[in-house]
Every structure is written in structure tokens, then in C-alpha cells.
Amino acid sequence: MKTTQAKLKTTKKREDILRILQEAGKPLSAEEIYEKRTVEMNISTVYRALHLLVDHGVLEKTVYQDGKAYFGIPRQKHSHHLICTRCHAQVDIDICPLKGLEQDLQKATGFTITGHSLEFSGICPACAGGEKTEEKE
Amino acid sequence: MKTTQAKLKTTKKREDILRILQEAGKPLSAEEIYEKRTVEMNISTVYRALHLLVDHGVLEKTVYQDGKAYFGIPRQKHSHHLICTRCHAQVDIDICPLKGLEQDLQKATGFTITGHSLEFSGICPACAGGEKTEEKE
DNA sequence: TTACTTGCAAATGGTTTGCAAAGGG
DNA sequence: CCCTTTGCAAACCATTTGCAAGTAA
Numbered sequence: 078m079k080t081t082q083a084k085l086k087t088t089k090k091r092e093d094i095l096r097i098l099q100e101a102g103k104p105l106s107a108e109e110i111y112e113k114r115t116v117e118m119n120i121s122t123v124y125r126a127l128h129l130l131v132d133h134g135v136l137e138k139t140v141y142q143d144g145k146a147y148f149g150i151p152r153q154k155h156s157h158h159l160i161c162t163r164c165h166a167q168v169d170i171d172i173c174p175l176k177g178l179e180q181d182l183q184k185a186t187g188f189t190i191t192g193h194s195l196e197f198s199g200i201c202p203a204c205a206g207g208e209k210t211e212e213k214e
Numbered sequence: 215m216k217t218t219q220a221k222l223k224t225t226k227k228r229e230d231i232l233r234i235l236q237e238a239g240k241p242l243s244a245e246e247i248y249e250k251r252t253v254e255m256n257i258s259t260v261y262r263a264l265h266l267l268v269d270h271g272v273l274e275k276t277v278y279q280d281g282k283a284y285f286g287i288p289r290q291k292h293s294h295h296l297i298c299t300r301c302h303a304q305v306d307i308d309i310c311p312l313k314g315l316e317q318d319l320q321k322a323t324g325f326t327i328t329g330h331s332l333e334f335s336g337i338c339p340a341c342a343g344g345e346k347t348e349e350k351e
Numbered sequence: 352t353t354a355c356t357t358g359c360a361a362a363t364g365g366t367t368t369g370c371a372a373a374g375g376g
Numbered sequence: 377c378c379c380t381t382t383g384c385a386a387a388c389c390a391t392t393t394g395c396a397a398g399t400a401a
Contacts, residue, residue, distance in 0.1 A: 084355080088400075107390080120390095125357080125392090145391095159323060174315055178309075189337045191299065191335055192336075193333065193335065195312075196332075198331075201325050245365080258366085258368085259382055281364095352401100353400105363390100364389100367388070369386085
């Protein structure tokens with residue numbers, strides 16, 4: 078449980094991870110990054126690199142409703158998602174109505190707000206209309 | 215992966231779980247519920263009951279940034295949290311600015327929005343001021 | 352040279368499951 | 377009675393860690 082200190086060394090593996098996230102343009106899970114890897118590396122190396130990068134402010138970590146952690150490059154197209162709880166279809170939401178609220182919260186609580194996570198869930202039109210799910214009632 | 219169907223039976227254990235959540239007045243993790251239990255029951259029973267109740271719309275499940283799932287009684291004091299990333303102090307936020315946005319989203323995407331998860335993170339005054347954390351730079 | 356990095360395998364922690372016994376309607 | 381519920385122990389999955397060997401600076 079340490080905080081930013083050790084100097085990060087530039088390695089092929091870390092560059093690969095950063096490149097992957099850069100190209101993805103959206104947060105990815107450790108597993109997804111691992112699958113896209115170009116350089117040979119162990120999954121535990123991916124996890125260690127990601128956490129180190131988060132500690133150094135290079136990356137941002139967010140836990141989605143699927144229970145997994147996703148890592149992304151900060152302020153890179155800040156957006157949220159609306160996910161269908163049946164088929165998992167995902168829609169990106171570009172507007173974020175929380176900037177103002179964060180300001181108010183800082184004043185009200187004295188906290189220095191560093192971020193937020195927001196995710197909407199629902200049923201997509203396809204699943205709601207035609208019964209396109211595995212099973213029904 | 216089934217959806218609401220089997221008839222739920224009323225058992226001492228399920229009543230205990232519901233009572234605990236009722237009294238807590240806020241979402242709790244399976245582990246927390248298990249610790250507060252009054253009736254003898256296995257942790258797996260807690261998990262099974264919780265999921266069944268979620269499937270029947272009696273409870274709502276939300277994964278927090280700590281990676282754990284929390285279960286709560288719907289619309290019961292709908293609120294969000296602001297959590298200090300250093301000491302984990304938690305502040306409840308009662309206002310929820312998303313109702314309107316959900317309406318818009320439904321229209322724009324055609325999804326039937328069933329819920330959302332929102333969590334703010336930051337550094338609390340105590341941690342920001344005095345270095346009250348385990349270690350520093 | 353000297354930390355910082357990595358691979359490997361084993362350990363965690365939260366959650367799920369198979370199966371047979373117990374219990375609610 | 378029949379079907380749901382429960383306990384137990386084992387299985388799972390995402391993530392973490394100890395340790396010895398490898399490597400950037």
C-alpha cells in the first residue's frame with residue numbers, strides 16, 4: 078500500500094501496455110490488455126505495471142458493474158456507459174453532468190475530488206422487444 | 215442465468231437478511247450481512263438469497279469501487295458516496311442529479327433504464343492536511 | 352552496480368456451484 | 377408430497393504475492 082515513489086523504468090512491456098490503451102481509446106481490463114499484447118509477458122506483469130502506472134498518475138482505474146477493474150488514460154474522452162443487463166450491449170454517453178456537482182461537493186465536504194465513476198444499466202430495445210435472450214419466463 | 219420465475223418461499227434466513235438491510239438503511243455487502251445475522255446460516259445461503267431477491271426485484275445490486283457487490287432495498291434513501299482514496303472515509307451524498315438525465319437517455323437510446331451507479335473519489339480534508347496516511351513520499 | 356522488473360507458481364478474497372439432506376406450502 | 381432451500385466442501389475467477397533470476401539506468 079505505497080504511494081508514488083519508486084522511479085518507473087521504461088520497459089518494452091510497459092510501452093506495449095500504454096500503446097494498447099492509447100489505441101483502444103477507452104478503458105480496458107487487465108485481461109483484455111493481456112490478450113492484445115504484442116510483447117511476451119505474464120499476466121501478473123500486466124497487473125503490476127497497471128497498478129504502478131495508476132500510482133504514478135499515468136493511468137486511471139475504475140471498477141465496472143461486472144466486478145472487474147478497467148484501466149484507461151486519464152481525460153481521454155471522458156464518458157460513461159449505459160449497459161444492457163441482458164445482452165451487455167454498451168452505449169457510450171458523452172455528456173457528463175457531474176462537473177458542477179463536483180464543485181459543489183468540494184465546497185460542501187472539503188474533499189479534493191479526484192474523480193468519479195458512473196454507469197447506467199437497463200434493457201436495450203432489442204432485448205425488450207423481441208425475446209433475444211437465452212430464456213424467458 | 216434465469217429470470218424471475220420460481221416462487222420465493224419465506225424462510226427465517228431470508229427474513230433475517232431483509233430485516234438487516236431494512237435496519238441498515240443502506241446497501242451492505244454479503245459479508246456484512248453475514249456478520250450481522252441473527253439466524254444461523256451459511257455464507258453461500260446469503261449469496262443465494264441475495265441473488266434470488268435481486269432477480270425478483272426485491273433488492274438491488276451494485277458493485278462499488280472496492281470491487282465488492284452491495285445489496286440494498288430499492289429507492290430506500292437513494293444516495294451516492296464520496297470516498298477518500300487514502301483513509302476510506304465515506305460521505306453520503308443525498309442529492310442525485312441523474313433523474314433528468316435518465317429520462318433523456320431513455321429517449322435517446324431506447325433503453326429502459328433500470329438504474330445507475332455513481333461514486334466519487336477524492337482526498338478528505340484530514341488526509342490532505344496533516345499527513346495522516348501510513349507513509350508518504 | 353543497484354535498484355527496479357519479471358516469470359512462475361502458489362496464495363488470496365469474493366462469489367458460485369454440485370450434491371444430498373432438510374424444510375416450506 | 378413436491379419443489380425450493382440449505383449446508384458443506386470444492387470450484388471459480390480476478391487479482392496479488394514471494395522469491396529467485398533478469399535488466400534498465
